Amino acid sequence: MSRDGARAPRGGAGFPQGGATYLGMPAFPQAADAATRDGRLRANLRHATHTIRAKRARAVAELDDWARLREAGAAIKDRTLRHLDHHLVRLEEAVTRAGGTVHWAADAAEANRIVTDLVRATGEHEVVKVKSMATQEIGLNEALAEAGIRAYETDLAELIVQLGDDLPSHILVPAIHRNRGEIRDIFRDRMASWGRPAPEGLTDRPAELAEAARQHLREKFLRAKVGVSGANFMVAETGTLVVVESEGNGRMCLTLPETLISVVGIEKTVPTWRDLEVFLQLLPRSSTAERMNPYTSMWTGTADGDGPRVFHLVLLDNGRTDTLADEVGRQALRCIRCSACLNVCPVYERAGGHAYGSPYPGPIGAILTPQLRGLSSPLEESLPYASSLCGACFEVCPVAIDIPEVLVHLRERVAEGGEVTVRGTRTVIRPAKGHATERAAMRAARWAFDHPGALRRGQRILARTRRLQPRRLPGPGRAWTDTRELPAVPAESFRDWWARTRGGTA
Amino acid sequence: MNSDGVNGGGTSRERVLGRVRRALADVPRDERPEDHPVTRDYLRVHGERTPAESLDLLAENLADYRAHVHRVDAPGLPALLARLLAERGARRVVVPAGLPRAWLQDAPVDMLSDTPALTPSELDRVDSVVTGCALAIAETGTLVLDAGPGQGRRALTLVPDHHLCVVRAADQVVDSVPQALERLAPAAARPLTWVSGPSATSDIELDRVEGVHGPRTLEVILVTGDPRSG
Ligand code: SF4
Numbered sequence: 001m002s003r004d005g006a007r008a009p010r011g012g013a014g015f016p017q018g019g020a021t022y023l024g025m026p027a028f029p030q031a032a033d034a035a036t037r038d039g040r041l042r043a044n045l046r047h048a049t050h051t052i053r054a055k056r057a058r059a060v061a062e063l064d065d066w067a068r069l070r071e072a073g074a075a076i077k078d079r080t081l082r083h084l085d086h087h088l089v090r091l092e093e094a095v096t097r098a099g100g101t102v103h104w105a106a107d108a109a110e111a112n113r114i115v116t117d118l119v120r121a122t123g124e125h126e127v128v129k130v131k132s133m134a135t136q137e138i139g140l141n142e143a144l145a146e147a148g149i150r151a152y153e154t155d156l157a158e159l160i161v162q163l164g165d166d167l168p169s170h171i172l173v174p175a176i177h178r179n180r181g182e183i184r185d186i187f188r189d190r191m192a193s194w195g196r197p198a199p200e201g202l203t204d205r206p207a208e209l210a211e212a213a214r215q216h217l218r219e220k221f222l223r224a225k226v227g228v229s230g231a232n233f234m235v236a237e238t239g240t241l242v243v244v245e246s247e248g249n250g251r252m253c254l255t256l257p258e259t260l261i262s263v264v265g266i267e268k269t270v271p272t273w274r275d276l277e278v279f280l281q282l283l284p285r286s287s288t289a290e291r292m293n294p295y296t297s298m299w300t301g302t303a304d305g306d307g308p309r310v311f312h313l314v315l316l317d318n319g320r321t322d323t324l325a326d327e328v329g330r331q332a333l334r335c336i337r338c339s340a341c342l343n344v345c346p347v348y349e350r351a352g353g354h355a356y357g358s359p360y361p362g363p364i365g366a367i368l369t370p371q372l373r374g375l376s377s378p379l380e381e382s383l384p385y386a387s388s389l390c391g392a393c394f395e396v397c398p399v400a401i402d403i404p405e406v407l408v409h410l411r412e413r414v415a416e417g418g419e420v421t422v423r424g425t426r427t428v429i430r431p432a433k434g435h436a437t438e439r440a441a442m443r444a445a446r447w448a449f450d451h452p453g454a455l456r457r458g459q460r461i462l463a464r465t466r467r468l469q470p471r472r473l474p475g476p477g478r479a480w481t482d483t484r485e486l487p488a489v490p491a492e493s494f495r496d497w498w499a500r501t502r503g504g505t506a
Numbered sequence: 507m508n509s510d511g512v513n514g515g516g517t518s519r520e521r522v523l524g525r526v527r528r529a530l531a532d533v534p535r536d537e538r539p540e541d542h543p544v545t546r547d548y549l550r551v552h553g554e555r556t557p558a559e560s561l562d563l564l565a566e567n568l569a570d571y572r573a574h575v576h577r578v579d580a581p582g583l584p585a586l587l588a589r590l591l592a593e594r595g596a597r598r599v600v601v602p603a604g605l606p607r608a609w610l611q612d613a614p615v616d617m618l619s620d621t622p623a624l625t626p627s628e629l630d631r632v633d634s635v636v637t638g639c640a641l642a643i644a645e646t647g648t649l650v651l652d653a654g655p656g657q658g659r660r661a662l663t664l665v666p667d668h669h670l671c672v673v674r675a676a677d678q679v680v681d682s683v684p685q686a687l688e689r690l691a692p693a694a695a696r697p698l699t700w701v702s703g704p705s706a707t708s709d710i711e712l713d714r715v716e717g718v719h720g721p722r723t724l725e726v727i728l729v730t731g732d733p734r735s736g
Binding site for chain 1 (some may be wrong): 517518519521522523524525526527528529530532533537538539540542543544545546547548549552567571622626627630643645646647648653659660661664683684687688691694695696697698699700701702703704705706707708709710711712713715717718719720721
């Protein structure tokens with residue numbers, strides 16, 4: 001599988017490791033190559049993405065103002081990002097007023113240090129965790145393990161991933177690459193070393209597996225003194241944090257412990273309470289294809305006699321301000337992590353989430369990871385090529401992120417170099433050394449020609465984004481365009497023209 | 507402990523805010539935070555409904571998410587609650603402060619009042635919980651609890667396996683998410699829990715399974731008339 005060649009997860013204190021070690025992953029082409037040869041992985045992924053895709057389309061069709069909600073969602077996020085400093089200061093004031101403590105973390109190391117110190121101050125050696133991409137991004141579980149603190153993942157899929165010493169492969173269903181038989185084996189073999197063992201004679205029925213997880217986790221919830229979470233939204237006006245979930249493990253972690261520590265990316269801010277009316281409609285339908293997810297929790301600081309007595313909010317930068325500095329790439333910070341773009345992406349469907357080498361897989365990962373981390377290694381340089389530019393991701397995105405536009409922009413950076421912001425400082429990067437990108441680009445091209453449907457859609461979006469295309473070809477074509485102008489992309493692809501004029505099927 | 511990471515001459519707070527400001531060099535200096543336009547031409551409500559139709563839609567959407575929905579008029583509420591608790595064989599029932607005790611007058615159960623002394627482990631040994639709610643949203647089939655009277659701490663509706671929630675049809679049903687948030691704005695400082703169906707997961711091959719951590723069974727009682735009187 002795609003973890004081949006990945007650095008072995010760091011061991012520590014004899015703990016079984018939830019190895020969120022993405023560093024040292026192979027670049028996208030190699031990882032994708034391994035994954036696409038894994039037939040079972042591909043079948044699992046295909047089943048899952050196609051199921052969610054169809055359900056999502058039905059849920060969205062129920063709202064005849066979807067396009068207007070989407071516009072409003074994008075506009076609210078843009079409004080927030082354009083004055084993010086102002087909103088963050090307001091948020092800090094409101095959270096503090098409500099009895100919380102706000103911390104600022106410029107990078108992953110600092111965020112990990114803050115959380116570790118906060119847990120140590122409670123005298124506890126274990127924490128329960130709500131699924132959170134921000135804490136995966138900073139490798140919090142590993143940092144805590146090094147400090148002798150065990151972090152228990154409580155989302156069912158994250159539990160499967162943690163017990164299996166594996167990496168998440170999807171934003172919404174992190175264990176999408178595992179089928180029921182594998183999950184049964186993981187529970188049977190691994191649960192005992194993390195707490196309550198799996199029941200005798202456990203079968204692979206989903207209801208039985210869920211029950212085993214319930215029993216295993218309940219003893220942890222009932223004794224936990226510290227909870228760690230992320231958040232889907234933070235309201236600057238009121239200081240309210242919002243967590244959207246299905247299982248109730250989130251409610252457990254947010255409610256039962258005495259201390260709650262939330263690590264949240266600064267881009268999760270929305271200015272006003274009213275803004276939630278847009279996102280609480282956009283998110284569930286795009287994500288789980290439900291009218292509303294089973295549980296949404298909102299809390300503002302601490303409340304007397306209800307829930308944690310101590311609340312800490314860690315505001316995380318870790319490359320977000322570098323992303324903000326890129327006027328084209330900035331829109332990636334609108335993302336509400338619904339995962340709709342993964343489920344429609346033909347490349348993700350074949351490659352799987354691990355190939356993207358980051359907690360953010362799929363189309364959003366292809367534009368977010370290289371921006372958060374910088375175009376700093378062959379993996380990040382290859383990610384903007386992990387796409388056929390078919391445009392399906394842009395069409396489903398509930399906050400209208402033009403992912404193809406950002407991909408093309410980042411490809412230009414990779415191929416030609418140019419100005420970027422790294423850790424807050426403007427720098428000029430040199431063009432990537434040909435090899436990785438060349439191979440990635442060729443692989444993407446070969447794949448697209450094998451899949452006429454994707455190619456067709458790709459041509460459409462190329463036509464639509466003509467003004468965004470670089471005049472020089474990136475990667476292998478660069479030498480050729482050194483002496484020539486790249487011909488303009490026609491307004492209509494040949495196939496579309498043929499279909500329109502001859503009435504055939506496009 | 508100074509967790510705001512003083513290093514490199516300046517706190518992390520200043521460093522992050524400074525980076526944000528530099529990153530936004532393209533934003534015109536005289537643009538104010540509220541200037542960038544947000545067009546709110548989306549709908550406040552999807553479709554037109556009479557109150558009776560909204561109640562029907564709420565019932566339909568709740569049931570679609572596998573909540574058990576019951577309808578009753580105010581005088582019939584105690585008998586219905588007694589029957590539903592008996593069907594589950596519930597003996598220990600926790601009730602939040604502010605819940606009319608008359609609702610449970612017909613039920614032969616041990617009533618535990620919600621006090622801070624009731625630990626999560628003790629709640630784990632309770633059979634059922636009966637609460638009211640702040641409001642319910644018809645278009646999405648959602649109950650909202652805001653820790654107001656009759657709703658209790660969040661742990662109450664989380665740990666016991668069986669939750670019975672009473673909704674007053676006359677004044678607690680709204681149509682849409684925008685209407686709900688508007689009504690909840692004054693309660694924003696209180697902890698809010700939105701519940702749409704019982705706890706569920708689709709993490710195993712996308713098969714939906716109910717009851718992972720929250721209550722496995724959610725029963726919603728839609729009451730007409732005023733259940734607080736009489
Ligand atoms: S980029 Fe858009 S579609 Fe993809 S996860 Fe983010 S919000 Fe969802």
